Amino acid sequence: MEESKQLIINSRHSNLLNELKKSLKECKSFYFSVAFINYSGVQLLLDTFKELEEKAIKGKIITTTYLNFTEPKALEKIQEFSNIDMKIFIADREKGFHTKVYIFENENDYKIIIGSSNITQSALKSNIEWNVKIVSKEEEPFIKDVLREYNNLWKMSSDLNDEVLQRYMLFLNEIKRTESRRKMVFDSVLPIKPNKMQVKAMENLKRLRDHGEEKALVIAATGTGKTYMSAFDVMEFRPKRLLFIVHREEILKKAKETFDKLLRGRSLKTGLFTGNEKDYESDYIFATIQTMSRYYTEFKEEHFDYIIVDEAHHSATTSYLNVLDYFKPKFTLGMTATPERCDSLSVFDLFDNNVALEVRLHEALEEDLVxxxxxxxxxxxxxxxxxxxxxxxxxxxxxxxxxxxxxxxxxxxxxxxxxxxxxxxxxxxxxxxxxxxxxxxxxxxxxxxxxxxxxxxxxxxxxxxxxxxxxxxxxxxxxxxxxxxxxxxxxxxxxxxxxxxxxxxxxxxxxxxxxxxxxxxxxxxxxxxxxxxxxxxxxxxxxxxxxxxxxxxxxxxxxxxxxxxxxxxxxxxxxxxxxxxxxxxxxxxxNFRSAQYLRDEYNQFKILRGGKIPYLLLDYIKYDGAPDPVRFIDKDGTYLNFVAKTEKDETIKELLIDDDFEKILKELNTSLPLKRINEFVILKYLLNHDRINIEIASNEILKYINKIDKDSVIHAFECLNHQYWDSSMIKQKIKLVEYSDDTLYRSDKFTKIITDKRYRKYIEDAINYGIIRYEKEFQEEYYGVPFLKLYEQYKMIDIALLSNYRKIHSAFRGSGLLTNGNEYFLFIDLHKERGIDERINYKDKFLDQSYFQWQSPNSTRQNTDRGKNLINNKDRKINLHLFVRKYKEIDKKAQPYIYIGKGDTVEYQGEKPITMKIKLHQEVPVKIYREFIEKI
The missing domain is CATH 3.40.50.300 (P-loop containing nucleotide triphosphate hydrolases)
Structure with a gap:
């Protein structure tokens, strides 16, 4: 028999919906009494109800008209199932009805779930709900009490017939009409506050401006509130004059309404600038590009302090470029849901490759924006x-x-x-x-x-x-x-x-x-x-x-x-x-790494682009769900080399004949995806300047992260100077910089390559791709030293860079334990290669989401300095960092590790090796934990 008592909550680990579906499939009959039922909840149970109908498993459901929340449509749907009888409790002012009980009669016992959840999608999946599951024999007093009370309720409730349903529907329709009138008045006085996405965008825009940037792009799915976000940012920036440009007039009017709503009470005049109406005098002008592109010279170049370009994927067209090149605002903001529609000049280039925010489908779902x-x-x-x-x-x-x-x-x-x-x-x-x-x-x-x-x-x-x-x-x-x-x-x-x-x-x-x-x-x-x-x-x-x-x-x-x-x-x-x-x-x-799979994936992406060859890495950032071009780089050393081979493109092959260009591109491409942004930000600056010092570098880095330490900037200078490469790596690489007196100077070879437009395009693309992708994956947070983000993927050698290791980096490999001062890095394999003798499990394993069992290297004794550091790490101020991977290899490809954070040893035994129980500082999220422990 399963556990007799259990609390069921909605979390990433479980939810009431899963428990109901499982219990329904196991029972021989069921009885529900639920105050509120709507269609969003019923739809999630339809397939299960159908299965029960086919197996002739009967059920009863009682619901109510209490508070007029239950949807007639949901009741009609349940009535379609021949195995389910329904009744409805007609609530009145004197007597309400608020039960939430789910009873399952099994072969040998009863399972009863009583708590707070109704049959709605939120109650079954995401709301904060407490439900208690009790499993017991029929003769238990509690079970008898519940069944007796249920039967009493069943007798008190009315049959759910067409007449009752019809009357209830008419009543709800009347309520809707009166409520909607009240709501209109009520809503208009509510203060509008920015959502999480809008707050994040505004913070990033302010940081970019504070460090000297004048343009930025926001990418966010349709319906996530980009116009409101721009209005909130304008309220913070407080420009004297604003220009808002869009492609379609209907969007323009909605945008103006949004600004009018938020700016109410400020002494600002807003006006339209369209084919029918040209308001030159307003402080904030909302213009269609079709009209503004004909009249823009009638304004002074500095007339507008702030320009917003909505649907910015259109901005690469001549009409937009003419307008944007003419005006000299203090700041320009581009907004788009669909950067992929910009096929000529890159929409990223137009906004100086500053992506203040990118919110794609899964983030939008997470933040409840859609x-x-x-x-x-x-x-x-x-x-x-x-x-x-x-x-x-x-x-x-x-x-x-x-x-x-x-x-x-x-x-x-x-x-x-x-x-x-x-x-x-x-x-x-x-x-x-x-x-x-x-x-x-x-x-x-x-x-x-x-x-x-x-x-x-x-x-x-x-x-x-x-x-x-x-x-x-x-x-x-x-x-x-x-x-x-x-x-x-x-x-x-x-x-x-x-x-x-x-x-x-x-x-x-x-x-x-x-x-x-x-x-x-x-x-x-x-x-x-x-x-x-x-x-x-x-x-x-x-x-x-x-x-x-x-x-x-x-x-x-x-x-x-x-x-x-x-x-x-x-x-x-x-x-x-x-x-x-x-x-x-x-x-x-x-095999997701095979040449054939990668070619197919690339070709599908190319077809999606109307047959246009995606020569640039930034082409992939435009699309939600695009292939990861880093896998193409893994295959052929550089992305351009992969394209040249796949397309049999002789022009690109000729470019790659230049050994200096090929080596520089390879160094940039094989650094992707970035785990630290410092080096690429420095190189971006050096594309347009011949030198950079630590102070300037720090300011440039602060455009992307909210804090930086001087030692990490110096370490980035040293790494760019190839101070920690071994002799074989130095032979394969070209120095992009020379380092002297706390200043990096652009090398002659790097200068020569980026002066040639044919080469510069691809060097710039690699640098901008690295930075924009980093912003998306790491955001603006400073992670300290070592610079490690929880649940991110890492290779061993990455940790040398991220911990400011000042010895040859390629030596940072080998056993499962590597150290840099007081930082101890534990690299752990849970299994051997997937599909290869998976019966062999190591002693290293998750005990649960908060505890991990790890064995030290075989030679480690408890009484050695290293042994003491491991078993008494907290007292000795040693940080234990755990990196875990499920398999060493999949499809003959070495797998990266997932960083699961720091931990402290709480128990230990034995030696050579020492077996340690480590308490993690952060409980591993269910999604990641499940991937580690489940074998499919």
């Missing part, structure tokens, strides 16, 4: 065979997917899972326009009013269909589309997304998913139905959903097997067993 999604991965209908089909052959794919049985199956699943809200507002992503038109036609035949939209359709036509879909009074329910990059396919009220094409790219998948995640009105969640076929790239779905910067086959398998338990908040991912097995098998058979 609504959660409920993803259901459904094995495609029988008869759709995609085995061996080239996913780039759109015509063949479409033909195989355009079958009537599949349409019926899609509608059946749509009806089963339902959607948030009263009206269906659906976006379906198709293979090509033929497929989109077929889907719209077939949906129309089945009574679901639908249209197909593609890139060839006019803006007016797109806007009209979007207006119809947004309106609750129009009968349009679905838009089927192909090109998700079109401006204007942004429909905030979308509550259903259908993935009707195989996923060939994580980027496309994330972009499609993001279309429905904008917050809108009362929208609680997005329903995503993905119809998963038997093609050979099904596993790409797992990579997209996992959202991890680094991945290997083991971490992805753990994510799939645990239903992506690391996904934050109320987002829910569920893949049916057939597809799950298929994905796990494909991952097992794939």
């Amino acid at each position: 609504i959660p999604f409920h993803y259901f991965g459904v094995t495609d209908v029988e008869g759709v065979d995609l085995e061996g089909v080239n996913l780039d052959d759109k015509s063949e794919l479409a033909q195989r997917l355009m079958i009537h049985r599949r349409v019926d199956f899609i509608i059946e699943k749509m009806n089963f899972y339902g959607h948030d809200g009263e009206f269906r507002k659906l976006l379906g992503f198709c293979v090509n326009i033929e497929h989109a038109r077929y889907m719209a036609e077939e949906f129309n035949k089945r009574g679901i009013k639908s249209v197909a939209l593609c890139g060839e359709d006019s803006v007016d036509k797109r806007q009209e269909y979007i207006r119809q879909l947004e309106s609750n009074k129009d009968s349009l329910q679905a838009i089927f589309t192909v090109d998700i990059f079109n401006e204007g396919v942004d429909i905030p009220s979308i509550n259903t997304v259908l993935m009707l094409r195989p996923t060939a790219s994580p980027i496309i998948f994330i972009q499609q998913l993001g279309r429905g995640l904008r917050k809108s009105g009362d929208k609680e969640f997005l329903t995503v139905l993905d119809f998963i076929g038997n093609h050979n790239k099904t596993f790409l779905i797992a990579i997209a959903l996992n959202g991890a910067r680094y991945y290997d086959k083991d971490s992805i398998k753990v994510a799939v097997a645990t239903d992506f338990a690391n996904i934050p908040g109320c987002t829910h991912i569920q893949i049916d067993e057939i597809s799950k097995e298929r994905i796990l098998m494909q991952i097992d058979g794939e």
Whole structure:
């Protein structure tokens, strides 16, 4: 029998939803009494209810009208299950109803969960809730009391029939009408405060300005509040005159409304500058680029103190460049959700490669900036065979997917899972326009009013269909589309997304998913139905959903097997067993480091860019879900060399013939991804100056991190001077600097290379890529010395750099224990190579999330100085840093270590080796702990 008493809370480790699903699958009958039930919670239990119906396992559910919270739609859905009886307690002013009890009758006992959780997505997954699970025999007094009380409630409650439901619905509609009127008045007086993303952006913008920067870019997903963020920053900057430029007039008016709302009470005048209205006199002018590009010379160059460019991916066009080159503001801010749309001049270059903030899908979910999604991965209908089909052959794919049985199956699943809200507002992503038109036609035949939209359709036509879909009074329910990059396919009220094409790219998948995640009105969640076929790239779905910067086959398998338990908040991912097995098998058979896989990944990325070769590393930063180009560097030494070989590009091969250029590029490329920003910031400065001293270097570094120590700046100077390279490394490298009197001077060879535009472009790209990626991964925090971030990946040699080691760095390798003064670094392997005799486990292991057992090197005795430092580390002021990896190698590739922080020895025994129990300073997060301990 399982544990008799247990507290169930919602955390990254577990939640009530998982406990309910598990208990339902094990029981022979169930009885719920829940005050509030809404559709967001019911949808998460639908598949489990269906399984119980098929097994003829019966259940009873009591709910209530108390506080008018329960949704009639949720009750109607539960009523569809023939095995579930429902009753409703009609609450009144005298008697409320607030029970939350889940009773499961098993073969040999009863399981009862009583606590605070209703059936809503938040209560089941993310709210702070306390629920107590008690397992006991039927004859126990407590069980008897609960069952007796439940039966009494059942008798007191009313049958849930159509008449009761209808009356309840009409009553709720009336309440909504009166409440919405009250709400409008109430909301208007509430102070608006910046969210976490906006606060972070403002801090970073201020830091950049404080250290002399005049431009910056903010990248954040649609709907995360970029306009509010810019208004908050303007309030802090307090410019006398502001210019806000956008591409579309409808966005302009909304932006002006936002500023007017926040600036209320300040003696500032705002005005529009458009085709119809030209307000020259206002303090803050909101202009369309089309109009401003014709009239900008009528203003003085210094007229505006602050310029904001919304939709900054457009800013590489001539009209924007003319305006931005003309004005001389104190600060320019660019904002975009989609930097990938800027294909000519780099949007990063336009804003001096200063990315103040980048918030992509997983961060947006984490910070509650977008609504959660409920993803259901459904094995495609029988008869759709995609085995061996080239996913780039759109015509063949479409033909195989355009079958009537599949349409019926899609509608059946749509009806089963339902959607948030009263009206269906659906976006379906198709293979090509033929497929989109077929889907719209077939949906129309089945009574679901639908249209197909593609890139060839006019803006007016797109806007009209979007207006119809947004309106609750129009009968349009679905838009089927192909090109998700079109401006204007942004429909905030979308509550259903259908993935009707195989996923060939994580980027496309994330972009499609993001279309429905904008917050809108009362929208609680997005329903995503993905119809998963038997093609050979099904596993790409797992990579997209996992959202991890680094991945290997083991971490992805753990994510799939645990239903992506690391996904934050109320987002829910569920893949049916057939597809799950298929994905796990494909991952097992794939080598993510093989030349063929890397070429395929690169080519898919290139196709996504319309066939344009991604010559620059920064091309990858533009896309959420892009491949990691560092893996291409690992393959061929430099990214450019990988491109030259893959493309058979003779022009690039000729560039790489220059030995100095190739060596400099290799030194920069193999330093990626950066674990310390100092060296690259110094080199960025030296691109435009012939020397740099410690004071200037410190100021430059402080643009990116909030503190820097002088010794680490000096150490960076020494490293750039190659003071800690061994003789073989020195032969392979070219010195970029000369070091003398606390000053670095640009070397002649480096000067010669960067003076040549052909070479400079790639040197600048590597440096800017390193810095921007570092900002994304490490943010502005100063981590001290050693400069180590918790749960980041590291190689042994990285730690020499990060601990300011002043001996030959390549000597920093070997056994599992390396030292630098009082800093002791423990490098730990949990298993041997994945798939190679995994029965051999070392004595090194997690005891739980807070304690680790580690064995010292075999020669260590307790009475030696090193032994005493290890077992009495706290008293002797020795810092023990633990680095752990699950496997030494995966697919014959050495794996990096994960830094799990510092720890102190609390118990020890034996010697040669000493076995130590180490208490970690920080409990290891569940997601990382699970990856370490689970074997799939």
